[in-house]
Amino acid sequence: MTFRSPRAAFAAALLSAAALGVAALPAHAQSPAPATPPAAAAPAPGATDADPVLARVNGIEIKKSDLTIAEDELGGSLPPQLQGPARQEYVLGFLIDLTALAQSAEADKLDQAPEFAQQLAFAKKRLLMQAALSKATKAAVSDAELKKTYDEALKQQKPEEEVRARHILFRVEDPKDEKASAAAEAKAKDVEAKLKKGEDFAKLASALTEDPSGKENGGDLGYFTKDQMVPEFADKAFAMKPGEVSEPVKTQFGWHVIKLEDKRQKPLPSFDDVKPQIEQFLAQKAQAEAVQKVRDAAKVEKTTAAPSPADLLPKTDAPAAPAQAPKP
Known part of the structure; x- marks a missing residue:
């Protein structure tokens, strides 16, 4: 927040x-x-x-x-x-x-x-x-x-849904490379078939995913809101129910197989979590108001020697006068 x-x-x-x-x-x-x-x-x-x-x-x-x-x-x-x-x-x-x-x-x-x-x-x-x-x-x-x-900030927070999902990614470095894309899609379909036979998603993710961050945690992406993922991935994940596994999904990164783990309303931060931010906000607000107050009350007179707004504009050379035509 x-x-x-x-x-x-x-x-x-x-x-x-x-x-x-x-x-x-x-x-x-x-x-x-x-x-x-x-x-x-x-x-x-x-x-x-x-x-x-x-x-x-x-x-x-x-x-x-x-x-x-x-x-x-x-x-x-x-x-x-x-x-x-x-x-x-x-x-x-x-x-x-x-x-x-x-x-x-x-x-x-x-x-x-x-x-x-x-x-x-x-x-x-x-x-x-x-x-x-x-x-x-x-x-x-x-x-x-x-x-x-x-408390005032909490009242302004709208409820937001977030999901927790795992994925197995087969990368396609160049989206225009149709051969590489077809090969990655085939790998994703092979994983889909293994999952339908009952194989464990997390184990397959640790063994096969080409997302380096997912190998150690079974492809777990944690909780995320819809705007935190690319549209194709987010649309599919948020349309699923917990426990469901998707068909292969294509994004700019390659081909994914997604498993939805959980859905929930995004929890609001506690007071202690955001207290430093609130302190900074109130301090900046108080200081800005104090400056504005004394500035409004002060009698300020700028002399002609002070720089004017025109001095801040970039200087442009005046167009040269047209050459005078020679007399006949």
Whole structure:
């Protein structure tokens, strides 16, 4: 079951654009953490057991809370094989390098450059935007709202039939190859005859089918809806009764012999199955609405220097003026 919002793409695009605006920090993978961890320091004044000081760089403290912030910021860029204490040590090494480089940059007065002030202002706005979107998300994604959205989605789901079937396939690589098609049809008819004599379908499928995925499970396709199979196969399977075996059926893949195992109404997903999707849907919806609300309330004035919609159109060269006829 999929939950969609007309504004979901807008919210996703906004968040992606915000992410692209972040200046990349040096990859810590190129500056591994020192093999010997820094010596344990005495607890700093005011430090608590919940947020201990992990290291000091020229007197500047790095706390456990700093580690959490850095880990969230780095996100998927961290090597996936690093988990637990190794991951924390890796991030701490990154923070040590980051702090030392920041101190060096301040010593060189790089923070006094005009462009630095612009970048700092942009970073502040980006963080404030993230805080606002996070606030909107927390308010929207409650247990009650999750359950309400799930119940509303279930009401919109129409009952859908699905079947479980097995098949034995004899492939025809080129549908236009009549000789190969006739040979595959003959094999399918031979199987049909064996089944009429009482041979086991699953055993024949494991021995004869040319569908690689069916050899280990006796040709079992599991449950599927009508739109999940090619029309010729689906029409035949859904017209059968459980226990029935079809005559050879031709599709674009070759010739099939089908056995219908079961028919049922497709079960609806449980709340736990789709809870992550609902959370994502509600978060995107809340964020898009929050953005639209503040945008509608804001007084926006674009100057003549701003790009206009016409600037987005591809440029075309004007047709050349016709050559002037020579005077007699």
